Structures are given as C-alpha cells and as structure tokens.
Amino acid sequence: MVQTTLDMYLRLPRRRYFSALEWHAVAIGSVAAAVLIIGYGFGFEPLQNIIPGFPTMKARTAAALMALSVSFLMSLRESRRSRWGSAAIAAVLVVLLGHMLLTRSESTGSDPWSIIPSDASIFCLMIGSVALIIINLKPHWSLAAGVMALVAATPALFRIFGLILFQGAPDESSPLNTMALHTATLIAWFMLVCVMLHPRLGFGRVVLQASLRGRLLRRALPLVVMLPVVAAAVCLALSETQGWAEEGLFAINASISVILAALLIWWLSSLVEGWQSEANDQASRLSRANEALEQYASSAAHDLKAPARHVLLYGELLEEALGKNDIDTARRHARSIRESAIEMPKLIDGMLDYSRSAYTRISLTDNSLSELVQAAARQHASDLETTGAQIIVLHELRMRCDSTLMTTVFQNLIANAIKNRRRDKPLAIRIDGVREETGIRISIEDNGVGFDPDFAIVAFNPLARGIHTAGEGTGIGLATCRTIIQSHGGEIRIDPTWRNGARVEFTVPDKPRG
Amino acid sequence: MSKLASVLIVDDNPRCLEFMTLAFSAQGGVEVTGEMKPILALDRIRSEKPDLVVLDVKMPDLDGFGVLSLLRGEGNPVPVVMCSGSALQKDIDRAYAGGCSGYVEKPTTLEDYRAMAGTIVDYWSRGELPRH
Numbered sequence: 001m002v003q004t005t006l007d008m009y010l011r012l013p014r015r016r017y018f019s020a021l022e023w024h025a026v027a028i029g030s031v032a033a034a035v036l037i038i039g040y041g042f043g044f045e046p047l048q049n050i051i052p053g054f055p056t057m058k059a060r061t062a063a064a065l066m067a068l069s070v071s072f073l074m075s076l077r078e079s080r081r082s083r084w085g086s087a088a089i090a091a092v093l094v095v096l097l098g099h100m101l102l103t104r105s106e107s108t109g110s111d112p113w114s115i116i117p118s119d120a121s122i123f124c125l126m127i128g129s130v131a132l133i134i135i136n137l138k139p140h141w142s143l144a145a146g147v148m149a150l151v152a153a154t155p156a157l158f159r160i161f162g163l164i165l166f167q168g169a170p171d172e173s174s175p176l177n178t179m180a181l182h183t184a185t186l187i188a189w190f191m192l193v194c195v196m197l198h199p200r201l202g203f204g205r206v207v208l209q210a211s212l213r214g215r216l217l218r219r220a221l222p223l224v225v226m227l228p229v230v231a232a233a234v235c236l237a238l239s240e241t242q243g244w245a246e247e248g249l250f251a252i253n254a255s256i257s258v259i260l261a262a263l264l265i266w267w268l269s270s271l272v273e274g275w276q277s278e279a280n281d282q283a284s285r286l287s288r289a290n291e292a293l294e295q296y297a298s299s300a301a302h303d304l305k306a307p308a309r310h311v312l313l314y315g316e317l318l319e320e321a322l323g324k325n326d327i328d329t330a331r332r333h334a335r336s337i338r339e340s341a342i343e344m345p346k347l348i349d350g351m352l353d354y355s356r357s358a359y360t361r362i363s364l365t366d367n368s369l370s371e372l373v374q375a376a377a378r379q380h381a382s383d384l385e386t387t388g389a390q391i392i393v394l395h396e397l398r399m400r401c402d403s404t405l406m407t408t409v410f411q412n413l414i415a416n417a418i419k420n421r422r423r424d425k426p427l428a429i430r431i432d433g434v435r436e437e438t439g440i441r442i443s444i445e446d447n448g449v450g451f452d453p454d455f456a457i458v459a460f461n462p463l464a465r466g467i468h469t470a471g472e473g474t475g476i477g478l479a480t481c482r483t484i485i486q487s488h489g490g491e492i493r494i495d496p497t498w499r500n501g502a503r504v505e506f507t508v509p510d511k512p513r514g
Numbered sequence: 515m516s517k518l519a520s521v522l523i524v525d526d527n528p529r530c531l532e533f534m535t536l537a538f539s540a541q542g543g544v545e546v547t548g549e550m551k552p553i554l555a556l557d558r559i560r561s562e563k564p565d566l567v568v569l570d571v572k573m574p575d576l577d578g579f580g581v582l583s584l585l586r587g588e589g590n591p592v593p594v595v596m597c598s599g600s601a602l603q604k605d606i607d608r609a610y611a612g613g614c615s616g617y618v619e620k621p622t623t624l625e626d627y628r629a630m631a632g633t634i635v636d637y638w639s640r641g642e643l644p645r646h
Binding site: 298301302305306309310312313314316317320336340 | 527529530533536572598599600602620622623624625627
C-alpha cells in the first residue's frame with residue numbers, strides 16, 4: 001500500500017500520462033481558475049451577484065496560483081528546458097509579488113485586477129515561488145525548499161483553523177485576517193502536497209517509505225503540527241470566553257504543549273517498542289527458519305542420496321543376476337529399483353512442504369475445528385475408507401489460525417495415524433479442543449501402535465522416522481507440523497505417557513503471531 | 515585362518531542392510547548378521563559379542579553416535595566401523611571422538627561395497643581383536 005503510494009507520487013512522470021502529483025497541481029490551478037471566472041464573470045453575470053456570499057478570489061491571487069501550478073507541472077519534467085522554464089515563471093512571480101508587497105496600496109474600483117491580494121496571500125505565494133526556483137535550480141538545497149514550503153503553508157493553515165474555529169482570525173489586526181478560506185486551502189494544499197512531496201526534494205520518499213523512519217514520520221509529523229494548534233486553540237478559547245490574562249494564557253499554552261509533547265513521545269516510544277518486538281519476532285522466526293534449513297539441508301543430502309545410491313546398486317545387482325540367468329533374483333532387484341525410485345519424489349514433495357511451512361507468512365482467520373479436520377480428512381478420504389477409520393471431533397470450538405497451514409497439520413497427523421494403525425482393529429482418531437487461559441489446546445489421539453518413547457524425543461526433527469513407519473513415511477510430516485505450530489506462536493509435543501496409541505498435543509495462542 | 519569370524523551390521527534401511535550383508539558375505543569365512551533396530555542391536559552386541567560392528571550413523575530412535583556412546587560408556591571394546599552417507603568432517607570427528615575404530619562413507623557402487631567389506635575384513639583379520 002505504502003509502496004504503491006510511493007510509486008504513484010514520487011516517480012517523475014512519464015511523457016504519456018500524469019502522475020498523482022501532476023493531478024494535484026492541475027486541480028489546484030483549475031479550482032483557482034474556476035473561482036476566478038465564477039467570481040468575476042468576465043463579461044457574464046458573476047455568480048457572486050446571483051448567489052450573494054459565493055466565495056471568490058482576488059484575480060491576482062488566482063493568476064499567481066495558476067502560474068504556480070504551471071511552473072510546478074514544468075518542474076516535474078526531466079528536461080533541462082522545462083526546469084529552466086519553471087524557474088523562470090517562478091522568478092517572474094517572485095518579482096511581481098515582491099513588488100506588490102513593497103508598493104502596497106488599497107484596492108480601488110471594481111476592476112478585479114485592481115484589487116490587491118492580502119499581504120499574507122502575497123507572502124505565501126512568493127515564498128512558494130522561491131521554493132520552486134530552488135527545486136529547479138538547486139535541488140540539493142532540499143532543506144531550504146522544504147522550510148520555505150512550510151513557512152508558506154503555516155499561515156495558510158492557521159488561517160484555515162482560525163476560520164473554522166473562530167469564524168475568522170481572533171486578532172482583528174492580523175495580516176492573516178484578509179486571506180479567504182479557499183485561498184488559504186489552495187495555498188496549504190499546494191505547499192504541503194505538491195512542493196513537500198516533489199520528487200526532487202526527497203521528503204516524500206522519506207515520509208512515504210516503508211521503513212521504520214517513514215512509519216514514525218507518518219504518525220509523528222501530523223501530530224507535531226497539531227500540537228501547538230491545539231494549545232493555541234485552547235488559549236484562544238480561554239481568552240475569548242473567560243478573558244484570561246496573557247500570563248495565564250502563556251502558562252496554559254506552555255502546560256498544554258508540554259503535556260501533549262510528553263504524551264506524543266510516550267506514544268511514539270511505545271510504538272517503536274512494539275515495532276522492535278515485531279522485529280525481534282521476525283528475527284527469531286528467521287533464526288528458526290535458518291536452523292530448520294541447516295538441519296533440513298544435512299538430512300536432505302543424506303536422504304536424497306540414499307534412494308539414488310540404491311537405484312545404482314540394485315541396477316548392478318540386476319545386471320549380475322541377469323548374467324547368471326537368475327530371473328527370480330533379477331525380478332526382485334528390478335522391484336527394488338522401482339521402490340527406491342518411488343521414494344525420491346515422495347521425499348522431495350515432503351521436503352518442499354516442510355520448507356514452505358518454514359517460510360510462509362501466516363494469514364489469520366477464524367476457523368471451526370471440525371471444518372479444519374474435515375478439510376484434512378478429505379485429503380485422506382480413500383485411505384480412511386479402506387481402513388474403516390473413524391474420526392471424531394469431541395468438542396467444537398473456533399480458533400484463530402491460518403486455515404491452510406492448520407489443515408496441513410491435521411492432514412499430517414491423520415496420515416501418521418493411518419500409517420501407524422493396528423492391523424487387528426479399526427482405526428479411531430479422536431480430536432479434542434480445550435480453551436485455556438492463553439489459547440487453545442488441541443489433542444489428537446489414535447488407537448494405533450503409538451510412538452516409541454525414544455522416538456518421541458526426536459520425532460519433530462526433519463526426516464526423523466519412527467521404526468514402525470520405516471520405508472513408508474518421509475519423516476517430514478511431524479517436522480512440518482512443528483514449524484507451522486511454532487509460526488503461530490504455539491508448541492507441539494507427543495504425550496509420552498499415553499499408552500493406548502499415539503497422542504499428539506499442540507497449543508495455539510488466542511492471538512497468534514501473524 | 516581369519517581371526518574375524520562375525521560381523522553385525524546395524525542399519526535402519528533394509529536396502530543398505532542388504533548391500534552390506536551381500537558385500538561382507540562375499541568375503542567368505544565371516545558370519546554376517548544384520549539388525550535394523552539400534553536398541554535391539556545393543557542387546558545383540560552385548561549377548562552375541564560379534565567381532566566387529568558396522569554401524570550406520572543416521573537412524574531413528576537412537577542414532578549411531580548414541581549406540582557407540584552407550585557401548586563405550588559400558589566399557590565394551592568391540593571394534594565399531596561407522597558407515598554413513600555423510601562425509602561431513604564434523605560427523606567424522608564426532609565419530610572418532612566417540613570412540614569408533616573406523617569411519618567409511620557408504621559406497622555408491624557394488625564394487626566399492628565389496629572392496630570396502632574386503633578391506634575391513636582384511637584389516638581386522640591381521641591383528642589381535644580386542645576381547646570382550
């Protein structure tokens with residue numbers, strides 16, 4: 001999401017289409033033009049005359065905003081000519097606006113071009129133009145351009161807050177008092193979005209990046225802006241309604257600022273702590289994955305070599321038997337070659353499942369225990385039918401987990417139960433779930449031959465095989481189960497005290513790691 | 515006459531066991547027996563007292579290092595040749611540190627299996643075997 005925003009805003013636009021920033025500039029210029037036309041009519045009846053109080057903008061302010069938009073659009077182009085053109089427009093604006101500010105006179109007449117914009121508007125537009133010159137000619141002075149954009153945006157923002165909160169600037173003599181809401185909005189919009197996010201400045205890249213710094217800045221910056229505004233708003237309200245003296249207001253302003261700053265720092269530090277623990281979790285997951293990878297690599301090398309070696313050796317034995325015309329032995333060796341060859345893909349599939357379970361990022365959903373078990377049982381439908389096995393879920397409950405991975409856990413445990421069943425009685429698998437204080441404990445019991453107590457210790461290592469399953473399983477199923485359960489933040493174990501078959505227990509916390 | 519009269523081969527994989535048994539049997543004059551379960555192998559070593567044990571390393575329940583350590587722990591001097599698919603130096607070092615008498619990587623051809631068995635039988639037939 002952040003990366004998309006980053007791409008949308010911060011790459012320099014290509015020739016064929018506009019980037020998001022260009023659309024912002026076009027919108028600002030268009031609104032200024034629209035307000036100008038609607039307000040003054042230019043030969044038609046101005047809308048302001050038809051709808052009294054309809055907002056308008058001084059013609060020079062609107063023209064300056066349109067020129068700024070054009071200059072901005074040109075500055076986004078990569079060619080030298082565009083950048084110089086953009087800087088030239090901005091420079092002309094600086095001169096005109098500066099002249100206006102220095103030789104200020106009261107507006108006269110009804111000609112829209114004779115009305116001089118407010119000092120605050122001229123000042124903001126002029127500073128914004130200077131920022132654009134820097135962006136075009138000295139992009140490595142990004143800090144200066146950023147500060148100028150903020151200097152231009154701040155009075156406009158204060159004016160907006162003033163108008164919203166106090167129906168105008170609280171101080172009648174303030175130069176801000178004459179800036180209209182729509183002028184202030186367009187200026188703040190232009191400065192904060194277009195200039196601050198300009199690809200050449202790099203601020204946007206830092207703020208919108210997915211790194212820790214970007215995440216922190218995205219949260220902290222708006223609050224840092226709001227902090228003095230809130231303090232000022234409270235003070236102004238007290239001054240207006242209670243008539244507080246300056247000393248009292250100063251104390252209140254300072255107290256509110258200190259308290260809010262402390263709260264902000266407190267919140268940010270807890271945020272950083274949370275991210276750090278998230279990072280620690282990820283590091284421990286990574287180290288677990290590495291450990292699993294190491295074990296897996298050494299076991300994989302050993303186990304994959306074995307069937308290949310057997311194929312070769314039985315091939316030689318087959319040749320010898322054929323040389324002696326011993327057809328029965330030759331047939332036996334040929335069968336062994338086939339069996340060894342079958343082992344390899346099984347082993348490779350199991351290893352792939354295991355490595356996937358170690359590296360998959362889990363996606364948590366609410367699931368019903370019996371539905372997960374049913375989904376797993378479907379994978380073994382024919383085996384369960386052939387063996388006449390019965391699966392019973394004793395207590396239904398809902399658990400928060402990754403449904404695909406948890407189904408794999410049940411699938412592996414059911415497969416183990418089928419492999420280790422007793423031949424003299426039908427297989428019965430009982431699955432139960434109990435809600436505990438911190439999560440859910442699931443148990444899977446069967447009436448098969450059970451685990452050898454010694455094997456129970458190493459059962460969850462990849463490629464460990466129980467004596468009863470020798471030749472049948474790949475020895476990866478239980479290791480896969482452990483990796484999945486651990487990735488949920490739970491634990492899995494074989495109950496060594498269970499004597500009537502096998503009993504595997506695992507826990508899934510209420511708030512698994514996602 | 516060969517002093518090496520009996521060899522017990524311990525390997526959980528029935529195929530490896532078959533290759534080993536064939537290779538050692540081909541040497542003649544040596545009684546070759548096999549065992550797939552390490553725990554049972556320990557009992558058989560104690561009771562049958564073979565002249566030599568050829569021990570696989572990677573086995574379920576109890577691996578070759580575990581079997582060796584139990585044997586040496588109880589002071590059993592039987593020569594143990596570890597036979598493994600792994601040629602990792604750390605496995606070889608661990609085996610010798612545990613008191614094995616030799617370490618061979620599992621061969622990949624029948625000829626090598628026979629040559630390995632021949633070398634082992636020949637070597638352990640030359641000197642005096644430790645008595646139990």
